[in-house]
Amino acid sequence: MQGCPPTATTNPPSASVGRGTDSDSCPVDAASVAAWLSLAACPDARAHWWGARGSDFDPRARVELLRHAGISLPAPNDRRLARCLAWLEQPGNALVGWDAAAYPETLASLEDPPPVLFVSGDRSLLAALQVAIVGSRRPSPGGAEHAYRLARDLAQAGLVITSGLARGIDAAAHRGALAAGGAGPTVGVSGCGPDVVYPREHAELYAEVAACGLLVSEFPPGTTARPHHFPRRNRLISGLARAVVVVEAAQPSGSLITARLALGQGREVLAVPGSVTNPEARGCHALIRDGARLVEDASQVLEELSSLPLQLPVPRQRRPLATRPAGAGAGAGDGRGGHVAPPRPPPDAGPTRAVPAELPASLSSPSVRRVLAAMGTDLVDIDSVVFRSGLTVSDVSSILAALELSGLVWVGPAGTFQRKPD
Template identity: 45%
Template sequence: MEPDTALLILARAGLPAAQLRHLLDSHPDAAAALAAARHGAGLSLPGPVREALGRPCPRRLGADQAWLAGRGRSLLAWSSPDYPALLRRAASPPAMLFLEGNPALLWHPQVAVVGSRRPSAGGRQRAHGFARVFAGAGWAVTSGLAEGIDAAAHEGALEGGGPTLAVIGTGPDLAYPRRNAGLMARIAAEGLVVSEHPPGTAPVASHFPGRNRIIAGLSLGTVVVEAALRSGALISARLAAEAGREVFALPGSPDNPVARGCHRLIREGAALVESPGEVVAALGPVAASLAESLRGRLAGDGDGATGHSATGQPEPSGHHKRLWSALGHDPTGLDELARRTGLTVAELSSMLLVMELDGQVVADNGRYARHP
């Protein structure tokens, strides 16, 4: 059985994420994990779950396979070395992620921008402006594709020429709200759409707190622009704080109902910020930990690994030397770098991210050059 087919069956079966993570950790591949689950694997599984594992619906499986075969789509399992390190450290990480777009962005330094679905005009403008500055400073902007602050943040990041990630509470093929379908398509083309739910999954209220935990788990910091006292953005902020990430809140007028959630966060210890530069300055040093995690991931890639000299400094690997030779002072696209080096785009994306974080290369609209 193809690995993706086994993963799709497991994803559809309705196993709790913790059980599915355990299965994937305990077996050499997805097919073995599926076989073990079908035999019980020491788990007490409800009848519908056993049925879904043993006799998956051909129509649904075929639709899932058709979606996955589309351009730029992939299914990332907990057991994969490409599973993002920051999310792995979060509480209750998803066992699988359905992705459309550039999966290397999962490892890119991210800042979440979240807030009210019904912001003030000023709040919407601030979300757009903050995200545009973050993108220009090399950060990916992560949000939830909701109307209001989320949509403004995605649009600001795109306008700033940087990547943006949309974490959604539906299947990866459904935009919610529907009016954001065009924005979602643009994010899939220029950034990354992320969902823990199989294709076709409709919006359900209980899915959105789960979406918020992924937003918080992927990001080094969360910025709350406007939020009422009862707001999903406050859930994202709480989850970020519980994961040890930075939380920032913008103050507002005491007469503005959607500023009161931010004021509560500030009273509870969130950093008060008035400009995007304050967030960038606070998160810059934190990004070094992400670079270290990415180096550790690359260290398991054979020739792609870096060794260490007698001084303890990393030495470039064969792949890194080849990439460095292929880079010049004129910006070069990934396809051309792949042609010059013989490496895959996925391999190049990972190495270029580390080199960018180390200040060795600069990125300009998806093209890379040696740092002057």
């Protein structure tokens, strides 16, 4: 294993953070961990299920609220819980929950953020400016070399390189960043539990990334690789990063899926061109034809980054039409061709509506009626509904989750909601 140069991190990887010695991580009492594991098992979760950031967050209470709203949240079995608790005992390992200070804003602003991250290494990297480098698992020798050089040069410029720990371009990118030394560590996002190495020959790479950078997973310890995990991992790679650079990608390929997810998240997508005789370049060329920026080297990536606004944009997929410039047609002006999923049609802008007389039986409580009345007809954020309804944040967010599941509420951008027309 390659040695890791000393760096001035706030959470040195050698410190034990598993037992709540650090305010950035969650306390590891078994009941809380079990609740986090229940939340982590929640499929297709949406940001508002976790409530507003900054509020007090009790994972056990949240599990109860969501179950009350009709969401199935199985409790972990004893073996799974014991494995997680044992993993948390290891130095450098931690559970970063939705409400932890270390939980990155980049992920909190996603539509479908994980409720909890299982991390190993330097958690301060979660908040660092990250550039993802992704690409083919079977790159050309030149492609792998270019990914290595690109990652090394960007890391030397102070950026954190994020990738997916896979064979090919991912591994080359992590290794390039590691070769840059302490200046730019690397974040590896796994599609398995944080204690499962996949592919197996990457054991040394995993160890180096955890020692000098950070391993991140949304899957609890002991989770093995499943095909459907990788699209979820990909959304975290692009979600953590400000920009995604694709170096060689066949068509179709997982890297192209990551690139499209990144566009949906409002991230910048950059692509490295290649020879027209290289089949692994075709995916990059397709991205460029669809509007991704062409980059040849680290200096051009830095140039693109310097032209981006400091604030992350609102995710694109759910931006309602009303927030777009007047006269812009579907997809017009964003230069992304067919990348971005068409925005949902906006709710009808009707007059203020009363609470409908007939609600599903599960939603016939007085609290639900108060929430609906508090929402009015406009796009509202959760704080406004809490203020107007007089209910707690927890109650309002679980009611909103139930209303969304029942099709009565439409989820807008950046944690906003709107009642659908009756």
